Amino acid sequence: MDIERLDFSAPGGRIRGLHAAHEASAAIDDPGPRPSLIQFVLRLQGGWIPGSNETWTAGTTGGYSLLLPEPDNPHAALLRLLVVHPEHRRAGTGRALLNHAIGRALHHNRRVITAECPASGPGADFIKAMGFTMASADERRVLDLTAVPWQDFHRMRQDAVKHADDYEFQRFVGPVHDTLLADMTTLLNGMNDAPLGDLDLRHEHLDTVRVRELEDVNERFGLITYTTIARHKDTGEPAGYSRIFLDATSPEPWARQGDTVVLRKHRGHRLGLLLKLAQAQWFHSSEPYVEKIITWNEVSNKHMIAINERLGFTVLDRWNHVQLRLR
Numbered sequence: 001m002d003i004e005r006l007d008f009s010a011p012g013g014r015i016r017g018l019h020a021a022h023e024a025s026a027a028i029d030d031p032g033p034r035p036s037l038i039q040f041v042l043r044l045q046g047g048w049i050p051g052s053n054e055t056w057t058a059g060t061t062g063g064y065s066l067l068l069p070e071p072d073n074p075h076a077a078l079l080r081l082l083v084v085h086p087e088h089r090r091a092g093t094g095r096a097l098l099n100h101a102i103g104r105a106l107h108h109n110r111r112v113i114t115a116e117c118p119a120s121g122p123g124a125d126f127i128k129a130m131g132f133t134m135a136s137a138d139e140r141r142v143l144d145l146t147a148v149p150w151q152d153f154h155r156m157r158q159d160a161v162k163h164a165d166d167y168e169f170q171r172f173v174g175p176v177h178d179t180l181l182a183d184m185t186t187l188l189n190g191m192n193d194a195p196l197g198d199l200d201l202r203h204e205h206l207d208t209v210r211v212r213e214l215e216d217v218n219e220r221f222g223l224i225t226y227t228t229i230a231r232h233k234d235t236g237e238p239a240g241y242s243r244i245f246l247d248a249t250s251p252e253p254w255a256r257q258g259d260t261v262v263l264r265k266h267r268g269h270r271l272g273l274l275l276k277l278a279q280a281q282w283f284h285s286s287e288p289y290v291e292k293i294i295t296w297n298e299v300s301n302k303h304m305i306a307i308n309e310r311l312g313f314t315v316l317d318r319w320n321h322v323q324l325r326l327r
């Protein structure tokens with residue numbers, strides 16, 4: 001079987017072939033939103049993760065992408081996608097692609113390879129057969145914006161705001177302005193509290209240069225961001241934030257909930273709930289055609305899950321994060 005590297009500077013039909021294999025696969029076992037071609041490329045290239053990436057394809061039957069992060073996780077290779085077209089399965093292609101990926105990871109001196117797949121179905125069976133072990137699990141939850149009782153949201157917000165007298169809220173669409181860049185950097189690093197389970201990975205530590213790069217990635221790949229920040233009135237310190245992503249390159253009526261963070265010293269004032277209520281109301285009035293917001297929660301992240309369930313998010317499915325030690 002010929003496995004060839006995809007050249008993103010001259011991708012031609014091969015990238016479309018891989019996207020088509022992914023679409024056909026997702027139609028069977030992924031009830032979530034489909035990435036547009038441009039979002040698919042972003043995913044293959046690991047846009048938000050610093051380092052290098054490789055995508056390899058086996059004709060039109062399938063392929064994989066491998067991210068090689070630097071500088072925080074130079075020991076790891078992240079398998080971002082490994083897909084075989086449903087018409088070509090159970091013929092050893094998945095195994096051949098994975099063995100190739102392991103060879104590339106070792107070539108780059110990585111000691112662990114990580115992957116993610118739905119908790120049940122062919123991906124889960126395959127990954128188990130290939131010797132990967134479970135490291136953590138996420139649930140995906142969806143908020144159906146067409147069925148939200150907005151009056152209840154309003155009441156919940158009025159009640160919660162009584163606990164947050166010392167805070168004020170700011171919001172913006174699109175990349176962060178230079179005047180807020182340092183605050184956003186502090187807030188994004190607040191995500192480093194999020195649980196990683198047993199994954200042999202470290203959180204990335206961000207500086208303002210890196211945050212500006214991330215904002216540029218969002219813009220370059222057609223992602224519109226809706227951001228709300230909570231700020232402590234007396235000190236002016238940033239206290240928390242929440243962000244929703246909308247893919248401007250896709251007509252699909254889905255949006256994606258990004259990070260929601262409340263920094264440690266500002267917890268206990270209902271800021272998490274307030275940020276998400278404010279975001280949902282604002283986003284819905286700005287983008288009324290969007291019907292669903294999808295979010296990922298690590299299963300042990302009880303506080304975030306409680307807030308999401310209060311808002312009416314319901315579980316869509318479960319995904320496992322798995323890893324294989326290479327040496």
Ligand SMILES: CC(C)(COP(=O)(O)OP(=O)(O)OC[C@H]1O[C@@H](n2cnc3c(N)ncnc32)[C@H](O)[C@@H]1OP(=O)(O)O)[C@@H](O)C(=O)NCCC(=O)NCCS
Pocket residue numbers: 025079081082083084085088089090091092093094095096115116117118121122123124125126127129130
């Ligand atoms: C997972 C996937 C890549 C497997 O591709 P494939 O070409 O069918 O896999 P292979 O034929 O190489 O299978 C290798 C072994 O995995 C296991 N396996 C694969 N699919 C399986 C299934 N549907 N049920 C049970 N075991 C399965 C078997 O042990 C198989 O060996 P065997 O055929 O000798 O019994 C493919 O089903 C797919 O694209 N799924 C959707 C995307 C996904 O979940 N990717 C995994 C994330 S890393």
